[in-house]
Amino acid sequence: MDALLSAYELGPMPLANRVVMAPMTRSRARDGQADENTATYYAQRAGAGLIVSEGVPISAQGTGYLYTPGIHRETQVAAWRRVTQAVREQGGRIVAQLWHVGRVSHRSLQPDGRAPVSSVAVAGGQAFAYHPDGTPGNMAASRPEALDEGGIQAVIEDFRRAAANAMAAGFDGVEIHAANGYLIEQFINPILNTREDRYGGATLESRSRLLLEVVDEVNDEIGAERVGVRLSPYNELQEMPRHADTAETYLYIADALERRKIAYVHLVVQGQVMSSGLLARFRQRWHGTLISAGGLTAEQADRLIKDGLTDLAAFGTPFVANPDFVERIRHGWPLASVDRSAFYGGGAEGYIDYPTYPASLVPA
Numbered sequence: 243m244d245a246l247l248s249a250y251e252l253g254p255m256p257l258a259n260r261v262v263m264a265p266m267t268r269s270r271a272r273d274g275q276a277d278e279n280t281a282t283y284y285a286q287r288a289g290a291g292l293i294v295s296e297g298v299p300i301s302a303q304g305t306g307y308l309y310t311p312g313i314h315r316e317t318q319v320a321a322w323r324r325v326t327q328a329v330r331e332q333g334g335r336i337v338a339q340l341w342h343v344g345r346v347s348h349r350s351l352q353p354d355g356r357a358p359v360s361s362v363a364v365a366g367g368q369a370f371a372y373h374p375d376g377t378p379g380n381m382a383a384s385r386p387e388a389l390d391e392g393g394i395q396a397v398i399e400d401f402r403r404a405a406a407n408a409m410a411a412g413f414d415g416v417e418i419h420a421a422n423g424y425l426i427e428q429f430i431n432p433i434l435n436t437r438e439d440r441y442g443g444a445t446l447e448s449r450s451r452l453l454l455e456v457v458d459e460v461n462d463e464i465g466a467e468r469v470g471v472r473l474s475p476y477n478e479l480q481e482m483p484r485h486a487d488t489a490e491t492y493l494y495i496a497d498a499l500e501r502r503k504i505a506y507v508h509l510v511v512q513g514q515v516m517s518s519g520l521l522a523r524f525r526q527r528w529h530g531t532l533i534s535a536g537g538l539t540a541e542q543a544d545r546l547i548k549d550g551l552t553d554l555a556a557f558g559t560p561f562v563a564n565p566d567f568v569e570r571i572r573h574g575w576p577l578a579s580v581d582r583s584a585f586y587g588g589g590a591e592g593y594i595d596y597p598t599y600p601a602s603l604v605p606a
């Protein structure tokens with residue numbers, strides 16, 4: 243495990259090891275802002291070389307789930323500041339995952355009950371919002387409206403402001419969420435995005451334009467060395483249609499990000515990304531820091547680093563039940579199993595009550 247546990251220089255951020263805590267929405271932010279439990283949760287997991295926060299909505303429009311902690315109001319920025327301080331006190335590093343869900347939302351969450359927005363007016367995905375009687379629950383996302391050019395500029399501006407807010411809240415940087423079927427991927431996908439304007443699906447250049455304009459704006463605001471992008475080639479989450487252009491699309495994006503010299507690309511490598519060879523091809527085109535994530539064991543991650551296929555490896559589920567995940571890897575201690583029913587919502591249970599490996603079991 244020596245490769246995975248070795249130190250790494252991520253631009254201006256020295257990391258103690260190459261283990262990244264993957265972004266995980268936990269839906270426990272009662273009034274849409276981080277709280278004391280959020281600070282405890284992340285501080286407990288600060289042994290990761292880098293933490294990527296749960297998805298952080300950049301605007302009310304960009305919110306698709308109740309109880310997710312945003313970063314567009316002053317009180318939310320102050321709330322996140324307590325979290326970043328708690329992580330720093332434990333010697334950790336944390337970036338904010340900036341999130342606009344696009345069509346994966348519901349009118350009950352949108353300002354003035356308006357429709358959510360997307361590349362096109364085609365519904366898809368599941369939101370966590372309010373039923374007509376006011377009770378919260380999972381429900382089909384509302385039919386979105388296609389953003390016009392003015393609306394697109396407003397979204398880009400929201401990303402910029404959220405990045406500035408993240409720095410004001412003490413984050414080490416930001417990760418632009420362009421994965422898992424949310425707004426930016428709703429533009430990248432050529433089957434869904436049938437627009438005919440300069441953000442349309444007909445060419446690689448136009449359907450990548452929203453992502454790249456967001457990156458340029460955020461780079462301009464906080465410096466490219468503090469900006470990461472998360473991508474999920476072959477993703478079908480949130481009803482994203484499969485398409486034959488996946489490799490071509492993501493290699494084009496690799497080249498475009500290479501020119502922009504951002505801090506890292508975070509690839510969800512589950513499923514076909516590895517088996518199709520796209521990971522290796524991506525690596526040849528993107529020479530900056532690469533984080534791989536998705537169903538990895540520590541052993542597999544260590545091997546990927548040794549084989550030169552990735553620099554860092556992100557783990558989601560293992561971090562939920564193992565706040566001391568890195569120590570468990572270091573010592574070969576067994577991993578605790580996770581209670582999936584407590585992934586989303588609720589309080590401290592299944593959130594901040596997972597113990598570290600018991601000292602009584604550590605051989606003397």
Ligand SMILES: Cc1cc2nc3c(=O)[nH]c(=O)nc-3n(C[C@H](O)[C@H](O)[C@H](O)COP(=O)(O)O)c2cc1C
Pocket residue numbers: 264265266267268296297339419421422472510535536537538556557558559560585586
């Ligand atoms: C409870 C939960 C919440 C998640 N929330 C997010 C999220 O907010 N943003 C994101 O990009 N991925 C999210 N993911 C995906 C993870 O970042 C990761 O890619 C996935 O869990 C696969 O990695 P693993 O097998 O190590 O868990 C979430 C996963 C889980 C289990």
